Amino acid sequence: MGNFRYKIAQFMTGRHGMDQLSRDLMAYGMIIVVADIFIPGNVATYIGYFLVFFAIYRIFSRNNTRMTAQLYWYKTYVDNPLRSFLNRDRKHYRYFKCPSCKQVQKAPRGRGRIRVTCHKCGNVFEKRV
Numbered sequence: 001m002g003n004f005r006y007k008i009a010q011f012m013t014g015r016h017g018m019d020q021l022s023r024d025l026m027a028y029g030m031i032i033v034v035a036d037i038f039i040p041g042n043v044a045t046y047i048g049y050f051l052v053f054f055a056i057y058r059i060f061s062r063n064n065t066r067m068t069a070q071l072y073w074y075k076t077y078v079d080n081p082l083r084s085f086l087n088r089d090r091k092h093y094r095y096f097k098c099p100s101c102k103q104v105q106k107a108p109r110g111r112g113r114i115r116v117t118c119h120k121c122g123n124v125f126e127k128r129v
């Protein structure tokens with residue numbers, strides 16, 4: 001048994017291994033494959049299997065530079081924006097965008113009509129919160 005573990009460790013040397021993107025790809029892939037039961041046709045199954053096989057490819061890849069760049073892209077453009085969107089405190093704050101620069105702003109709820117000065121571009125506009 002010790003020999004088997006040693007061989008696995010040898011096989012994984014220099015490979016990228018499991019990271020957050022591979023884990024999320026596997027999770028999304030499996031969710032899509034299971035959800036395909038309710039979706040007519042089998043396009044969703046192919047997409048789900050593609051995501052799972054792409055995750056496996058990433059785990060065993062020796063191209064660490066490229067896998068790290070993919071992980072960075074995923075965290076910057078997918079994971080962090082999604083997390084900040086899902087973690088918004090909508091019960092106590094209202095979220096809205098600046099009309100000129102689209103910067104997301106928040107203000108406490110229940111204050112009525114307020115004048116907002118954008119933190120980013122200094123644009124002044126009115127908003128009901």
Ligand SMILES: [Zn+2]
Nearest residue numbers: 098101118121
């Ligand atoms: Zn602005």
